[in-house]
Amino acid sequence: MSEPPLSTLSGWGRHSAEGREHLGENLERLSAEANLSRGLGRSYGDSSLPAPDLPDVLNTTLGDRILRFDEGSGLFRAESGFSLSELNRLLMARGYFTPVSPGTKFVTLGGMVAADVHGKNQHKDGNFGHHVTSLKMRVADGRVVECSQEQHPDLFRATIGGMGLTGHVLEVEFGLRRIPSQWIWQESRRIHDIDEFQDALEEAAPEWPYTMGWIDGLARGKHMGRGILMTGRWAEPSEAPRQRPKKRFRPRLRFDWPEWILNGLTIRIFNELYYRKQWRLRSSGVVSHESFYYPLDAIRSWNRMYGRRGFTQYQCVLPREAGRGSARRVLEVLTKHGGASFLCVIKDFGRESRGVLSFPRPGITLALDIAVRDDTQTLVDALNEQVLQEGGRIYLAKDSFTRREHFEAMEGARLEEFRAIRDRWDPRRRFRSAQSVRLLGD
Amino acid sequence: MRVAFLGATKGMGRALARLMAERGDSICLLGRRLDDLERSATDLEVRGAAGTVPCVSCDLEQPEGFVRAIDEARDALGGLDAVVVTAGLFATQEELESDPQLAERLARVDFASTLVFCEAAKKALLEEGGGTLCVFSSVAGERGRKPVIIYGAAKAGLTRYLEGLDHKHRADGLRVVTVKPGFVKTSMTAGLEPPPFAGEPDDVARRVLRAIDRGSPVVYAPAPWRFIMAVIRALPRAVMRRVQF
Numbered sequence: 244m245s246e247p248p249l250s251t252l253s254g255w256g257r258h259s260a261e262g263r264e265h266l267g268e269n270l271e272r273l274s275a276e277a278n279l280s281r282g283l284g285r286s287y288g289d290s291s292l293p294a295p296d297l298p299d300v301l302n303t304t305l306g307d308r309i310l311r312f313d314e315g316s317g318l319f320r321a322e323s324g325f326s327l328s329e330l331n332r333l334l335m336a337r338g339y340f341t342p343v344s345p346g347t348k349f350v351t352l353g354g355m356v357a358a359d360v361h362g363k364n365q366h367k368d369g370n371f372g373h374h375v376t377s378l379k380m381r382v383a384d385g386r387v388v389e390c391s392q393e394q395h396p397d398l399f400r401a402t403i404g405g406m407g408l409t410g411h412v413l414e415v416e417f418g419l420r421r422i423p424s425q426w427i428w429q430e431s432r433r434i435h436d437i438d439e440f441q442d443a444l445e446e447a448a449p450e451w452p453y454t455m456g457w458i459d460g461l462a463r464g465k466h467m468g469r470g471i472l473m474t475g476r477w478a479e480p481s482e483a484p485r486q487r488p489k490k491r492f493r494p495r496l497r498f499d500w501p502e503w504i505l506n507g508l509t510i511r512i513f514n515e516l517y518y519r520k521q522w523r524l525r526s527s528g529v530v531s532h533e534s535f536y537y538p539l540d541a542i543r544s545w546n547r548m549y550g551r552r553g554f555t556q557y558q559c560v561l562p563r564e565a566g567r568g569s570a571r572r573v574l575e576v577l578t579k580h581g582g583a584s585f586l587c588v589i590k591d592f593g594r595e596s597r598g599v600l601s602f603p604r605p606g607i608t609l610a611l612d613i614a615v616r617d618d619t620q621t622l623v624d625a626l627n628e629q630v631l632q633e634g635g636r637i638y639l640a641k642d643s644f645t646r647r648e649h650f651e652a653m654e655g656a657r658l659e660e661f662r663a664i665r666d667r668w669d670p671r672r673r674f675r676s677a678q679s680v681r682l683l684g685d
Numbered sequence: 686m687r688v689a690f691l692g693a694t695k696g697m698g699r700a701l702a703r704l705m706a707e708r709g710d711s712i713c714l715l716g717r718r719l720d721d722l723e724r725s726a727t728d729l730e731v732r733g734a735a736g737t738v739p740c741v742s743c744d745l746e747q748p749e750g751f752v753r754a755i756d757e758a759r760d761a762l763g764g765l766d767a768v769v770v771t772a773g774l775f776a777t778q779e780e781l782e783s784d785p786q787l788a789e790r791l792a793r794v795d796f797a798s799t800l801v802f803c804e805a806a807k808k809a810l811l812e813e814g815g816g817t818l819c820v821f822s823s824v825a826g827e828r829g830r831k832p833v834i835i836y837g838a839a840k841a842g843l844t845r846y847l848e849g850l851d852h853k854h855r856a857d858g859l860r861v862v863t864v865k866p867g868f869v870k871t872s873m874t875a876g877l878e879p880p881p882f883a884g885e886p887d888d889v890a891r892r893v894l895r896a897i898d899r900g901s902p903v904v905y906a907p908a909p910w911r912f913i914m915a916v917i918r919a920l921p922r923a924v925m926r927r928v929q930f
Contacts, residue, residue: 247876266875268695305872308728333707333732 252292255285255546257553258643260292260677262300270306270322274381274411277301279676282324282351286358287556288643289677290406294685297675301411303353310414317419323353323412336487339419342374348537352415358640359404359601363453366593372403373597379414383669401664404598406639408674409665426483427535429475430527437468437571441607444591447474459514460584460611468574471521478529488531495543502550505614507583549614557626558610558638560592560603565633570607576629577611580622584611599661602638620644639678650682687765689758691715691743692772694725696871697821700890701769706734713758715743745772745798751805759809767817767897768806770799775873781835788835795839800846807850807859815858819897820847824865827914830930851902860900864893867910882909
């Protein structure tokens, strides 16, 4: 087998690094040589990019076979390159859905474990990792082991949300949910400022399985944090249209947009229109699961909108203890730095994570899409300092700008535990990524 | 449709077998490694293949086992409507030039062994009163070309054999479908620089399945390769000597 050539690998935010991508069906064989696994490349920052001195990454996307599906219990097992879009395509019509879905379906099971992804139901159902029952892994000493709550629980907990730094995830087993239809009963509500948002999310949490909010990131003063709260639940067959949702036409962005297209003014116009769309205080209706869960999947390569330099998503969680007003203080930092966030999302978290380094914890999360410009580093630094003061932390799957000292200050004891587990399983640090070099000092 | 499939675990074969499973065909998997076949079998069962997907061990490098393997497949499926062969070896011209044993092995497997397997499949299908034999050859067999001299020669031999088979037996109800894939992005071609018009296995699989259903004798996939190869076939030798493809 010939060695693959060096090529440029990049994350969804267009951050890139040179690497050798090993592609093949046999993940067990290929994982023996590689230092990091990579799936569909939808993590925004540098978590799926190789460390500078270890270019060999395993692309898992051809390892995508279903290995088990129990219709009664919903227990499902597949190779780690199996994608959520394939799962939806095959099993939704039969009434099954993933217990936790991120905002895109173009992710692999391996990536969902590594980032311990969360979705609109985090406040009720937690992260994807809460539903994983077992993982098959290639670990640093060359063994292939099965891990779970009972078997090698330390490896299991560190791998969930461990950004691929504990070894190669080869197979993932988890429980699917039954759903009554492929449609969502959605209710949306206009929100006038950020504090109202925080309250509204908390009020909606016990009532609705799915909640999230869109924020106009440019509104200031008394309108700061205005937006739309979206809540939903699966529609019962009696409420839903008889037919399946239609397959959508999915246009593709064919070129990188010039940087001037997304500026303060165009984003302001877009946000104003989007906010005005919700002209009624409340509205409700049945929508397809695709438009509810994956609105951005409607446009292929939408990341090209941010131009050649790409973008970063700044996502943080502010713990409950930080209280009402924490989200306002973070948005104020964004505003003060003149940061124009094109897409701004807010959501409450209700469940503590299972993974040692997983991101979610009870509190409120903000996700800000920011085009990379000359001052992005300064902006991220300022946001991180505010998040530190609130006692919060950031989401590694989105990050490419955080400094090591900020990360260490946020993670403290959790990072110590993660290091201790890595010392046991990978003392020589065979598994590293560009991100682990940057943030963990590997 | 009851299909015996040699090479369904990888690449275009995997994609084609999945399409067949999703429309509810009965599939029997033939291949070298039973444990790997079993994994693909489960995958196909969940995707909708009719009943359980039986697995039969069959090594393309051991022709003495072909008749037994096809008989076992036929028994397991309770008859046979189609046989699909996507298995084969691939190596770059450089690798083949530097390793004569590899060259001999590739020529034997991709031509002689595949031919012997098709003979066994042909016999079984004719006994069933006809059916479809679908075999993956390659556009590499269309013309003697610098980057694929040895691989292309083996595939050229295979293509001619399949053509003859189709001519002889179509009247008996045996339809031979020769698939000529151009460059397709699979694990087989991983690490090679994809040329323009490189295809995805799923697109190839859809075209091939249509050809199987219609009994088209020759199918190029992805579609533009039909025209590309028409041009290449028409080029004079003097030109072929100069170009690098």
